[in-house]
Amino acid sequence: MKLLEPLDINGMVLPNRVMAPAMVTRLADEEGWVTQEISDRYVRYAEGGVGLIVVEAMAIHHSNSGPLLRISDDKFVPGLADMVRRIHDTSDSMVVPQIIHFMKISKSGWRQTVDMLSDEDIEAIIGQFGDAVRRAREAGFDGAEIHSAHAYTLASFMSRRNTRTDRYGGDSLEGRLHVIGRVMEDVRRKVGRDFPVGVRFLADEFIKGGNTASDTKLIALRLAQLGFDYLSLSVGGKLEDAEHIPGQVPHPYTGYSGERCMPGSLFPPGLHVDLVSDIKAFLMEKGYDLPVAAAGKLSTPAVAEKALVDGKCDFIGIARGLLADPDWVKKVRAGRDDQLIACDYCNVCKALDGAHKKVVCFLWPKGEIQAPMIDPNAGALSWGEGRGGLTVTLDGGKAKLRWDKVEGAVRYEVYRADDDGAVQIEDALKITNWTDGNILGGIRYHYYVRACGASGQVSPPSNSVVIEPAIPVYQAAREYSQTA
Ligand SMILES: Cc1cc2nc3c(=O)[nH]c(=O)nc-3n(C[C@H](O)[C@H](O)[C@H](O)COP(=O)(O)O)c2cc1C
Structure with a gap:
């Protein structure tokens, strides 16, 4: 490399x-x-x-x-x-x-x-x-x-x-x-x-x-x-x-x-x-x-x-x-x-x-001044049988994701790939749902979530879900584009 x-x-x-x-x-x-x-x-x-x-x-x-x-x-x-x-x-x-x-x-x-x-x-x-x-x-x-x-x-x-x-x-x-x-x-x-x-x-x-x-x-x-x-x-x-x-x-x-x-x-x-x-x-x-x-x-x-x-x-x-x-x-x-x-x-x-305040990372455990050291003895995080139970639903042009809580997790990371392209982190949050308002009809989106623990341990990816919103029909525009 x-x-x-x-x-x-x-x-x-x-x-x-x-x-x-x-x-x-x-x-x-x-x-x-x-x-x-x-x-x-x-x-x-x-x-x-x-x-x-x-x-x-x-x-x-x-x-x-x-x-x-x-x-x-x-x-x-x-x-x-x-x-x-x-x-x-x-x-x-x-x-x-x-x-x-x-x-x-x-x-x-x-x-x-x-x-x-x-x-x-x-x-x-x-x-x-x-x-x-x-x-x-x-x-x-x-x-x-x-x-x-x-x-x-x-x-x-x-x-x-x-x-x-x-x-x-x-x-x-x-x-x-x-x-x-x-x-x-x-x-x-x-x-x-x-x-x-x-x-x-x-x-x-x-x-x-x-x-x-x-x-x-x-x-x-x-x-x-x-x-x-x-x-x-x-x-x-x-x-x-x-x-x-x-x-x-x-x-x-x-x-x-x-x-x-x-x-x-x-x-x-x-x-x-x-x-x-x-x-x-x-x-x-x-x-x-x-x-x-x-x-x-x-x-x-x-x-x-x-x-x-x-x-x-x-x-x-x-x-x-x-x-x-x-x-x-x-x-x-x-x-x-x-x-x-x-x-x-x-x-x-x-x-x-x-704000001239001590610079820390939001992803670190609350109150820490330095990044946590990886603790080799920290328990692994597991999604259990359902592999996270991640679901996605389409609602008014937004993709709504939900997943299961993991014992010991301090936050969850949401990943997305567009049309099977490179995977990118979208957000890190402490709750178990997230809404993606940045999706376009006609593109296929894959999502998965990872759970993260206080000692730097990370779970395997959850089950992945796919959504492919339809292109909205704007009739006049479509007729124009077909005849132009
Ligand atoms: C909290 C903070 C403090 C920074 N302080 C400096 C600095 O002292 N000197 C500097 O050249 N750039 C400073 N930067 C800019 C970073 O060096 C870097 O160019 C910028 O964050 C983009 O890189 P990144 O996307 O990898 O964070 C600072 C950035 C952040 C977020």
């Missing part, structure tokens, strides 16, 4: 091609120190055998932002070093920090934009990035990732929405890329060429007047020319289209661009892979073959594997899927895909992050 092949990134050898991309946990303390809980969260990924762990965005400057990790001072190095040591002692997972600068924003909705930064501010930011990467090296990280995505400072310089008119100006692509060039210059001066440094940026901003694929392939080329060792592509997550609830700080993941960044259950799997693939193809055409990562609903092993086998990207970012099941790699390696705890993209984690 290509997913399980190693990948060498400037000497940092990932044991497999699965990356946990940066995902804020809100488990740091208010001052930005590493806590036991945050360290445990990342060790858990190492236990699961994740190839590359990107530790959530940590700030290079001193600005209030709730429980967010800091790498803004040498005093933070020992705490970070401790966490890195625990990860390295656990498995051969590689670990890098994501390094961020963000601008000020207030509850009134006011926010600082790049045109408000003075030359001195910009010089300070450039130096802070270099210092932070140096600290990452001192803390024992295997490399570092510069955050130039979403609503944050470096991405805002790169954006077509940058309104500066000086040498960092938005009116030319070179102007928009000047800060990242200066940052990389400072980083390399401080850590040398042999320390792997990647960058996360946006394949598309998904905002009006923002960067699209025609800009971002050129941005990717410049990042490759600057000597970044890997590119990790995200999309959207901008403040330009964020909702502003009076009295609350606007959150960059609330508008359409935010929806694209952390796509919910209604979006198709692997929805950003083709954007990434176009960028990768362009780089190859220009003679650059650096590793490129995609993210966005790639937690189905077959979908992730296909993206790699088709050469669309070189490694796979799985954020919410690995939060749900940090043992993803272990299970896929053991051929136990049927035991994966499948993320249903309900985005409870995203909502917790937005």
Whole structure:
């Protein structure tokens, strides 16, 4: 399996091609120190055998932002070093920090934009990035990732929405890329060429007047020319289209661009892979073959594997899927895909992050701060004689499913395949019925349900049921289509 092949990134050898991309946990303390809980969260990924762990965005400057990790001072190095040591002692997972600068924003909705930064501010930011990467090296990280995505400072310089008119100006692509060039210059001066440094940026901003694929392939080329060792592509997550609830700080993941960044259950799997693939193809055409990562609903092993086998990207970012099941790699390696705890993209984690609350997964047992460890002695879940008694009935254009309760189950997962195609999880819920309002006449739908226990154990699939709603008759339309 290509997913399980190693990948060498400037000497940092990932044991497999699965990356946990940066995902804020809100488990740091208010001052930005590493806590036991945050360290445990990342060790858990190492236990699961994740190839590359990107530790959530940590700030290079001193600005209030709730429980967010800091790498803004040498005093933070020992705490970070401790966490890195625990990860390295656990498995051969590689670990890098994501390094961020963000601008000020207030509850009134006011926010600082790049045109408000003075030359001195910009010089300070450039130096802070270099210092932070140096600290990452001192803390024992295997490399570092510069955050130039979403609503944050470096991405805002790169954006077509940058309104500066000086040498960092938005009116030319070179102007928009000047800060990242200066940052990389400072980083390399401080850590040398042999320390792997990647960058996360946006394949598309998904905002009006923002960067699209025609800009971002050129941005990717410049990042490759600057000597970044890997590119990790995200999309959207901008403040330009964020909702502003009076009295609350606007959150960059609330508008359409935010929806694209952390796509919910209604979006198709692997929805950003083709954007990434176009960028990768362009780089190859220009003679650059650096590793490129995609993210966005790639937690189905077959979908992730296909993206790699088709050469669309070189490694796979799985954020919410690995939060749900940090043992993803272990299970896929053991051929136990049927035991994966499948993320249903309900985005409870995203909502917790937005509310500055500890980020946990809705699929974990209530009250848990970390994913449950698989308990080999936990009793197997069984459907019994009736294999679940799953039934489906058609009611007003909706498919209504019901099934039997299973002793010891804490939730049920509903799976669906359309016209015998790929199976996809549709929902995870605690009750024993579910309604599918998203079916179209003329297509055949198969369903089955799995029961899940508190210790990560999963039942075999229930009996499966099929429904094939008829195409409604719209007489006039039909007559027209037959005679046209
Ligand atoms: C709660 C939460 C926090 C996130 N924090 C970060 C972050 O710190 N840095 C970042 O680049 N992306 C962040 N992301 C985006 C993810 O890395 C990822 O790109 C996105 O969730 C899509 O991947 P997925 O479908 O595998 O979850 C976050 C996503 C979520 C849900």
